[in-house]
Every structure is written in C-alpha cells, then in structure tokens.
Amino acid sequence: MVLYRFEFAAMACANELQLWGEDEADVRRAAEFAIADVRRIEAKYSRYRADSVTSAINAAAGGAPVPIDAETAALLGYAERCHRVSGGLFDITSGVLRRAWNFRRQPPRVPSDSELAALTPLVDWTAVEWNERAVRLPRAGMEIDFGGIGKEYAVDRAATCCAERGLAHGLVNLGGDVRVMGPQPGGAPWRVGIRHPRRDDAALASVELFEGALATSGDYERFFEIDRKRYCHLIHPRTGAAASTWQSVSVTAPLCVVAGSCATIAMLARESAEVFLASQAVDYLMVDAHGACRGPLQPAS
C-alpha cells in the first residue's frame, strides 16, 4: 500500500487528505469525490457567497419563510441540539455580534455596551421559526451561520466518502479539524499535533488517533489585544463578551462535528467547560489563560 497526499484549498483553509491505497486511480477518484463534496458544502453554506443557502435565509430575515432541503434541516436540527445542551451558549444566530466586534478595524477597539445592546435582540435561536421544509428568521437583521458546524460536517462527509469507496486507512484535515478512518496500515495510530495557542509553529501536544476526530477551538484564530488583554472571535451570545477563560480547547470524539461543537461550547463555557465536556463523553485538552494544560489528553513530553 502507498500513502497518497492531496492538498487543496477550500473554506479559506489549507486542507489535506492522506489516503492509503493499492491503486492510485481508485484513491484519486475517492479523493476527487471527497474534495468535490467539501466544495459543495462550502458553496452551499458559506456566508460570504451571495448565492448560498445561508445568504438566502439571511436575506429573507423578517420576511417570508425560505424553503430548505433535508440536509439544511438536519444541520439546523444539530444546531438546535447544540443550543439546548449548551444552555444557549452555542447559538448560530450570534454572528451579528461581529458587526460590533470588528477584528479588521485599525486601531481595534472593544465595542461599547450600547453597541452590543443594539445587537443582542437579533441573537436568539429560540425565536427562529423552522421545520423540515422551511426556515424563517423573524426579525429583520437576524443572521445565521454554520460556523462551528459546517467545516466539521464537511470533514466527516469527506471521511465517509473515502471509507465508502473502500479506503480503510486515511485522514482528512480541513484547516486543523481532523478525522481519521481507521489506523494506518499495520495498525499504527495517526499522530495528530495540537497547535500551541501562543506559538504559531509549535505543537503543544500530539494525540494518537486510531479512529475518530480531533477539533480545536482557540483564541488565536481571530483576535486583537488592547492593554495586553486578548479579545478573540468567540463571542458570548448573551453578554456579547469575548471568551477569555481558555486559550484553546481540543476535543476528540467519534465525529468531527461533535468534536468541533464541543470545543466551541467549551471555549464559551468558562469554568463549566470541563463539566460539559465530561457530560458529552469526549476527551479533551484545554489550555487555561495562564497556559496550563488540563484534561485527559495530556501533552506528550
């Protein structure tokens, strides 16, 4: 067996597939299917594309219901479950807070309470009217986005796509969200590095994966610092405050979409993060504000 690597850009990330296979044409065909599906999900759900489902739903906020297909309904159903188990911390309507939290503005500044107060009425997943056929955002200006789910969902689908084409040993990595299909040939695990939250090119730890997924959420993806205090892109949906309890949370779970949403919720959950992660029966490695590590996934020495 030979290991084939495919690198590609999608979802504003550098991505790769590592697939073990006997026949290059078979492996290549599986990779093409997987990559095409990733691009399909990006085109369908990207909020940066005017023709996406997400944009259509957001454009109709305050107006008529927008018909949706079964896949979109399934994603909304998963988002609803995340909202419920997180006590509302995971809220796919919270993206509007980015209007106040502008991470590109120079010089950066922390939004005022009144700026945030003007937006918080638009953050309310429970107000969204939806069923399996249609969704309606009831207030003009409301938005949803599938951040924290969409890319991770694409990882799982890409892995399934390869596995169903007979590839029993492989790895999918979309911008650091990873899923492996089985161990490497011979039974050795895949070693996946976890990025150090304060050092760009250093690994904090490495995790051995025989099966399943690893996803990380951190305060280093988009942020600014004022007076040595870091404000990151993960915003509490009710207070509008930036998450600051953890520098990063990495989670392993059978599915990447679970690992990703658990990591995001944990970042927002402050001191309740460990209780939450334990309740979801996932393993994790968390780095607190002082750089200390916690959790069952201990850094390799």
Next chain:
Amino acid sequence: MAADRAPDGAVLSATSGALLAAALALPGVAPGLAMAQAAPEQGVIALKYLDYRDWQPGEARMRVRAPALYVLKPLSDSVAVEGSLVYDSVSGASPLYFNTLSGASGIGITEYRTAGDIKVTKYFNRMAIGVGGAASSERDYLSRAASLDVRVFSDDRNRTYAFGIGGENDRIDSVNGIAVGQRRHTVDVLLGVTQVLSAQAIIQSNLAYSAGHGYYSDPYKLLDTRPDRRRTLAWLTRYHQHLPGIDATVKVSYRYLHDSFGSTSHTAEIAWVQPVPRGFTVTPSLRYATQSAADFYFDPPFPAGHVPGALYTADTRLAAFGAITPGLKLAADLGGGWSADVKLEVYRQRSSWRLFSDGSPGIAPLSARWIQAGIAKVF
C-alpha cells in the same frame, strides 16, 4: 427562551453523549449511517374503510365495502416490514354489457374476498431491497404473487433508481362451471427514476411492462372470449411542486397505457394539497381518462356472422370512452401521532367524452363513487 434561564456562562448539559447521538442524524457523517436516514424510524398502523358503489341510469349496480388494515414496523435501523389485510364484500351485479340487454343482468349476489400482502425492506447504504408476497382469495379466484424491488440512491440522495420484478399466479374456478381450473401467469418488470429538482420540486417517471398468459376471459359474460396472452406497457410520470408562499403542493401526473388487447389509454390528474389552519389539509383533485376499445370489443348489436370461439367481448371496461373523476380529500392531524382522513371521489364515464376519436356508441353512462375513511397512528 431557554438561554435566559441559564446563568451567564453556565452550561445546562443533559444526557451523556447527547451531541454525538444528534450528530449521527446528519447525512453522510459516518459510513453506513445513511441507511438509518432512509429506513423508516417509526411504525404506522392504519385502518381504512372503503365504500364503493356504481350505477347506471335507473339501476344500482355494484357495491363494495372493504375494511383494510395496514401496518408498517421498523425491525431495526435498517429493516422494515409492512403488510396489509383487506376484506371485501361485493354485492350486486357488475356493469351492464350494453343498453339493449339491460334486463338480462343483475342477479344480486354477495361475494367476499380476503387479500393480504407483506413486504420486508432492507436498507443498505446506497440502496434498499424489498421482498414481498401477496395472496388474494375469493370463492372463484385465487391469486398469489411475489415481488422483488431494488432502489439505488445517488450520492447526494437527490436521485433514486428503482428496479422491480414480480410474478403472479392466478387460478380461476367460476361458480357457473364455465371456467374450471383455469390458470393465469404474469411477470412484471418496472424501471423508474425519481429526481429531486429543488427543495420544492420532485419528478418521478416509471415504466412498467407486464407479460402474461392464461385465461383472460370473463366466465360470467356471455360468449366472452379473449386472447390467452396479454402484454401491457404503462408509463407513469408524476411531478410535485411545492408553493412555499401559500404552503400548498400541486401534484400532476400522466399515465400512458397500451396493451396487446389493442386498448390505449391516457390518464391525467391534478391535485392541490392545501394545508389550512388547525392541522387540516384539503386536497381537491380532478382526473380525466380516455381510452380506445380493445380490438375484439364489439358494440351492440351482437355481431352478425360471429364464429363461436372467435375473440369477442362486450365488457364495457374494454370499450372506448372518456371518464372524469373529481375528488376531495380532507385530512386532519389529531396530534399525538394520530391522523384521520376522508376522501370522496365521483366517477362519471361517457362514451362521448373520449378524446381523439369517437367512443363506443352502445354503452350506457356509468357513474360510481368512492368514499374512503381512514385513521392512522404513528408509533
């Protein structure tokens, strides 16, 4: 709002692994899980009651009362079994041959029929395979059938290919002794494709071919002699369009049918499914059918120079006519998994309503009405 009740930053976590269970409902996130999406997750039990009667001018003809029971039960994530049982009682005479013999028919008896079928479907990752059997029994007629159908789903699940094959064996022993131990064997093949065009539109096209040989004549009709082979080709296309603005669905269908008896029919139907407040759905429908007569159908009077044993029928079902069937269905969601519906259809057949050509001149207008009421529970 649930989130308001949670203290800031606190997490209300429910059962262990709740998110993993929810994530498994997403399509295609794990190999082999898509089958759980395709297989029915809930069982259904339904009781239906059909009351049919037809009549011709001045004369009530036939009445059918048929209670039916339907059960669908998932046995596991990937296997479902469904079956139905129907018990008919048929009373009265079948439709008149033609005007001039109207006094000769109608002996007023009641016949009973018991029929049942069962089908087991196994859902795989990209396909579903169903195996079924059916039997129907009445005093002068016994029928047994078996079927195999395969459905193959595309990667994105927006297209389904269907392939089916079935066989049927019938035995006819008419009570009047005209047909004794007569048999009929039929093989059917079906090819179909269903394509989801958008979130609002779906189209399906099926081609069905059946070939049979054996006894096709009607032993209760005078001198009725039909070919001992029959080939039938049916092409059915259905299109459903959802109209989100008014939450309605329009269903249109067209069926072309040609058989080796020489009859060709065209059937077009439109139905409007309109949900209305309080959980009700109203569905008005209209169906139009036109057919040409079988090659051996003869209009009255009885053909001069008829050779005994030559092909001949005066069965008005094989005549040329047009028919219009308006219908209205009312369905109600009663909550708790219960639903009920009632449907009325009125059928009117006239030889003058045939399209493309003249209808058979000798047949009296036939009218019929169906009332069907049902109650179902999802469990």
